[in-house]
Amino acid sequence: MASVDDRLFATGKRAYATGNYRSAAAAWRPLAAGGDPRAQYRLGRLHERGEGVAPDGETARALYTAAALSGFGPAQLALGRMLAHTGAPLDDLAEALTWLILAEERDVVGAAALRQALAPTLSSTDVRLAELRAERCRLSQYRVCAVTPTDGRWQYAASQSR
Numbered sequence: 001m002a003s004v005d006d007r008l009f010a011t012g013k014r015a016y017a018t019g020n021y022r023s024a025a026a027a028w029r030p031l032a033a034g035g036d037p038r039a040q041y042r043l044g045r046l047h048e049r050g051e052g053v054a055p056d057g058e059t060a061r062a063l064y065t066a067a068a069l070s071g072f073g074p075a076q077l078a079l080g081r082m083l084a085h086t087g088a089p090l091d092d093l094a095e096a097l098t099w100l101i102l103a104e105e106r107d108v109v110g111a112a113a114l115r116q117a118l119a120p121t122l123s124s125t126d127v128r129l130a131e132l133r134a135e136r137c138r139l140s141q142y143r144v145c146a147v148t149p150t151d152g153r154w155q156y157a158a159s160q161s162r
Contacts, residue, residue: 005031009038016042021052032063037072040064044078057082068099071142073106080111084118093122097130098145102137 002010012027025046031039044063047056061082067075076099083096097118103111119127137145 005034005036009036012039012042021046023052025052032066035066035070037067037070037075040067040070041072041075041078044075048078048082068102069142069145071106073103073108073111076100076103076106077108077111077114080118081114084114090122090126093118094126094130095133097122097127098133098137101130101134105134105138 008027008031012024012031015021015023015027025043028036028039028043028046032043040063044060044067045051046053047063048060049055061079064075064079064082068079080096080099080103083092083099088096097115100111100115100118104115122130133145
């Protein structure tokens with residue numbers, strides 16, 4: 001028998017599939033607040049695209065980050081893609097590569113191609129740093145992962161789900 005959370009998540013998926021994005025957001029919002037990485041990722045996509053909610057890149061990034069820190073591969077890809085956008089500062093590109101490496105390790109479709117496209121734009125030192133950050137994140141079971149806050153200084157976020 002499916003849990004209440006699974007049924008609520010499925011309700012959001014059905015609403016999304018029919019184009020009822022507001023209802024999908026309403027279903028996923030409490031799950032995301034409770035730490036469900038599937039809902040955090042889906043709600044992040046809604047905010048990134050402005051589907052049923054106001055478009056809000058910072059909220060999307062925060063939701064993707066929360067889900068990525070739980071080891072959720074699709075969110076790692078989404079976060080890496082978002083951080084790699086055109087004109088991103090170098091720190092964001094290095095962090096993007098870190099998340100893309102982690103998503104690729106989880107066999108998320110598209111992660112390898114994006115990583116391969118991004119890596120040549122960085123110095124070999126930055127690529128190695130991203131690899132080491134990904135390794136530390138993975139080995140710590142996502143408890144110690146790099147996150148670049150909006151002021152541009154590197155911090156390390158501890159996953160709240162573990």
